[in-house]
Amino acid sequence: MSRPALVIAALIWLGFAILPALVDDWQLLQLAQFMTYGIFAMSLALIWGQAGLLCFGQAIFFGGGAYAMSLVTMGMIPFVPANTWLGLLAAMALPAIFANLLGRFLFYGKGLRGAHFGIVTLAIAVIAERLAINWEFIGGFNGLMNVPPLNITVIGEPIELIDGLPTYYGVLTLAILVFAILAAILSTPFGLALNALRNNEDRAAFLGYDNARLKLAIFTIAAAVAGLSGALFVAQFAFASPTLLGFGLSTEVLIWTALGGKSLLIAAFLGAVIVRTAENYLSELLGPSWLLGLGALFVFCVIFFPRGLMAELLLRLERALPGGRRRG
Amino acid sequence: MDLILTLGLDALNFSLAIVLVAMGLVIIFGLMNVINMAHGELFLLGAFTLVVVQQAGGGFWLGLFLAPVVVGLVGLLLEELIIRHVYRRFLDTILATWGISIAIKQAVILGFGPASYTVDAPLQFGIDLFGATYPAYRLFIMGVAVLVILLTMFVFFRTRFGLAARGVIANRSMAACLGINTRRLDRATFAFGAALAGLAGAVMAPQMSVDPQMGLGFLIPAFLAILTGGGGLTGTLLGASLVGGIDSTFAKLWSPVLAQVVVFAMAILVIRIFPNGLLARRGR
Numbered sequence A: 001m002s003r004p005a006l007v008i009a010a011l012i013w014l015g016f017a018i019l020p021a022l023v024d025d026w027q028l029l030q031l032a033q034f035m036t037y038g039i040f041a042m043s044l045a046l047i048w049g050q051a052g053l054l055c056f057g058q059a060i061f062f063g064g065g066a067y068a069m070s071l072v073t074m075g076m077i078p079f080v081p082a083n084t085w086l087g088l089l090a091a092m093a094l095p096a097i098f099a100n101l102l103g104r105f106l107f108y109g110k111g112l113r114g115a116h117f118g119i120v121t122l123a124i125a126v127i128a129e130r131l132a133i134n135w136e137f138i139g140g141f142n143g144l145m146n147v148p149p150l151n152i153t154v155i156g157e158p159i160e161l162i163d164g165l166p167t168y169y170g171v172l173t174l175a176i177l178v179f180a181i182l183a184a185i186l187s188t189p190f191g192l193a194l195n196a197l198r199n200n201e202d203r204a205a206f207l208g209y210d211n212a213r214l215k216l217a218i219f220t221i222a223a224a225v226a227g228l229s230g231a232l233f234v235a236q237f238a239f240a241s242p243t244l245l246g247f248g249l250s251t252e253v254l255i256w257t258a259l260g261g262k263s264l265l266i267a268a269f270l271g272a273v274i275v276r277t278a279e280n281y282l283s284e285l286l287g288p289s290w291l292l293g294l295g296a297l298f299v300f301c302v303i304f305f306p307r308g309l310m311a312e313l314l315l316r317l318e319r320a321l322p323g324g325r326r327r328g
Numbered sequence B: 001m002d003l004i005l006t007l008g009l010d011a012l013n014f015s016l017a018i019v020l021v022a023m024g025l026v027i028i029f030g031l032m033n034v035i036n037m038a039h040g041e042l043f044l045l046g047a048f049t050l051v052v053v054q055q056a057g058g059g060f061w062l063g064l065f066l067a068p069v070v071v072g073l074v075g076l077l078l079e080e081l082i083i084r085h086v087y088r089r090f091l092d093t094i095l096a097t098w099g100i101s102i103a104i105k106q107a108v109i110l111g112f113g114p115a116s117y118t119v120d121a122p123l124q125f126g127i128d129l130f131g132a133t134y135p136a137y138r139l140f141i142m143g144v145a146v147l148v149i150l151l152t153m154f155v156f157f158r159t160r161f162g163l164a165a166r167g168v169i170a171n172r173s174m175a176a177c178l179g180i181n182t183r184r185l186d187r188a189t190f191a192f193g194a195a196l197a198g199l200a201g202a203v204m205a206p207q208m209s210v211d212p213q214m215g216l217g218f219l220i221p222a223f224l225a226i227l228t229g230g231g232g233l234t235g236t237l238l239g240a241s242l243v244g245g246i247d248s249t250f251a252k253l254w255s256p257v258l259a260q261v262v263v264f265a266m267a268i269l270v271i272r273i274f275p276n277g278l279l280a281r282r283g284r
Helices: A003-021 A025-050 A059-073 A084-107 A114-133 A164-186 A189-199 A202-204 A211-237 A247-260 A265-286 A290-305 A311-318 B002-031 B039-055 B061-079 B092-114 B136-158 B159-172 B170-175 B183-206 B214-229 B232-253 B254-271
Strands: B124-127 B132-135
Touching: A003 A025, A003 A164, A003 A265, A003 A311, A003 B061, A025 A164, A025 A189, A025 A211, A025 B136, A059 A084, A059 A114, A059 A211, A059 A247, A059 B061, A084 A211, A114 A247, A114 B092, A114 B214, A114 B254, A164 A265, A189 A202, A189 A211, A202 A211, A202 B002, A247 A311, A247 B092, A265 A290, A265 A311, A290 B232, A290 B254, A311 B124, A311 B159, B002 B039, B002 B124, B002 B132, B002 B159, B002 B170, B002 B183, B002 B232, B039 B061, B039 B092, B039 B183, B039 B214, B061 B183, B092 B136, B132 B136, B136 B159, B136 B183, B136 B232, B136 B254, B159 B183, B170 B183, B214 B232, B214 B254, B232 B254
Parallel strands: none
Antiparallel strands: B124 B132
16 A cells, blocks of 8 residues: 555544544444444455455355354354354354355366356355255244344453444454455555456466466455454344345445445445445435435446545545555 | 146246346347346336236236337436446446346335235136146247247348347447447347346236346346356257256255255356356357
C-alpha cells in the first residue's frame, strides 16, 4: 500500500474506534454485527478484487464457519470442550480445508475460469443450503438456536461479550487484525502475482507463475476469513440457520462488495457496513422497494462505477493527498 | 413396465422444459457473449403475464400468446437501457444481469406479494400411451418445446437474420465490416431470447406454483445443461437430457433433494473434466 492509502485506512479505523462515543449501546450491537459482514466482504474482495475469482458462493464458507462455531461452543462435538477459542479455530479451519479441497479440484488441470467458476460456486452454495436443511444433526431447517456469545476467557474469571461496547471493540479488533494481515499479504510478491493473474491469466502463466497454486492459496485464505466472520456473526446472533450457507447471502455479499469496491479491502468493508446500516433504517420505511432500489443501484454502479462507490471516493482522496500514486 | 414408461416420459418432460429455458440463454450467450443471470426472472415475468391475463378474465391461450410478446418488449428495454453498456466487460455482464434479476424479482413481489399463485391449466385429461395414462398438458409442454427447437433452427439456418447472426457468432468484427448492423442484431437477439424465456414461463406456469422465487429453480439447471453440453443447439439438447434425465430418475426412485445434489455434483464433475462441455465446438 502506498503511504496515502495507509493514512486513509488508519483514519477510517480510527473513526470506527471513536464511534462508540456517538451512538448508544443498541446501535453498537448492530454495528458490531454489520462489521462481521464487513469482514465477510473483505474475504470476497480478496479473491474477487485481487485475484479475479468471481465467487458466487462465498456464503458457503461464512455459513460453514457459523455452523462450526455453533457446534463447538454448544458442546455438540464429542471430546471437544465448548470453548470460544476452539470454536474460532474450527470456524477458520473447516472452511479453509473445504476450500482447499474444492480448489484442488477446480483449479488444477484444465481448470475453471471466469463465469464457469462463478456458476459452479453458485451451484455448490445451493446444494450446501439444501443439505443443511435436510441434515438433522445440525438442526435441519430450524437451524441451531441458543449459540453462546463470545467468551474470551484465557484464565480465571469468565469474560463474555454480551453488551454493546465490549462486543463492538472485540469485533473491531479482529476486523483491524484481519485487514492488517491481508494488507500485509497483498504487499508481498505473492500479492503482486495475484494481481498479475487477475489482469491476464495467460501472461502470468507465461511468465512462469503457477496460477493454480496462487488461486488455491488465496481461495483458502479467503475461506478462512469468511469462516471467521461467520463465527463472529453467529456468536452475536445466537442462531445458525441454513440461510447463512446459501444463495441469498452469497448474493448480498456480492452486492456489498461491488458497491463498496472490490479492489480495496477497506472499501468492501465499508460497503457492507454502510449498506447494512442503510438497510436497517430504510427497509422499514420502504419495505420491499428497498431491495428493488438496491438492485437498481447495483446495476447502475456496475455500469458507471465498476470500481465501486467507496473505492472511487477513496482512490480520488488518495490521489489528492501528497505522495499519492496516479492510477488508471 | 409402467414405472419405466412414466419415468421415461417424466425425464423427457423435464429435459424438454430445461431446453425451453436454456434455448434463450444459449442464443444470447452465443451471439452476444452475455451470460444472462436475469433469465430466470424473465421466465418469471412470462408466468406472471399469464396470471395477470387470467385475472383480467382472458383465457389461457391469450396469456400464452401475450407472454412472449410482453417479455420480449421487456428484453428490448433492458438491452437498450443496461446491457449495451457492458458488452465489452464480460464479468460485468454477469453482475449487471444479476442486479436486473434482483430488481425484477422485487418488483414482482411489490406488485403481487410474495405468495404463490395457481394458474388454470387447459387440457386437464389423461392420454393413454402404451397402456399408461399420462397428463395431456405435459405432452403439450413437450410439443411446445419441440416446436421452439424447430423454430429456432428454422430462424438460424433458413432466414437472412439467422445467416447474419451466424456470421456475427463466427466473427463479429468481420461481420460488421461486411455491412451487418450488429447493433440491431444484438437488440433483436436479446429480445428474441427474452421472448423465449417468457414463453417458457407461461407454458410451465400451470405445472408449478407461480411465485417470485420460481426463476432460480430453472436457471441453475439450465446453466448446468449448457455448460455440460458445451453450448450450441446439440450441446444444449445433450446437456438438458443429461440433467433432466438424471434429476427425474433420482427424484422418482429416491428423493428430490438427493436428485438435485446428484445432478449438481455430476454437472460440476463434467464441467471440471470437460471445461468446454461434452460437445465442444472447436476453435472460434
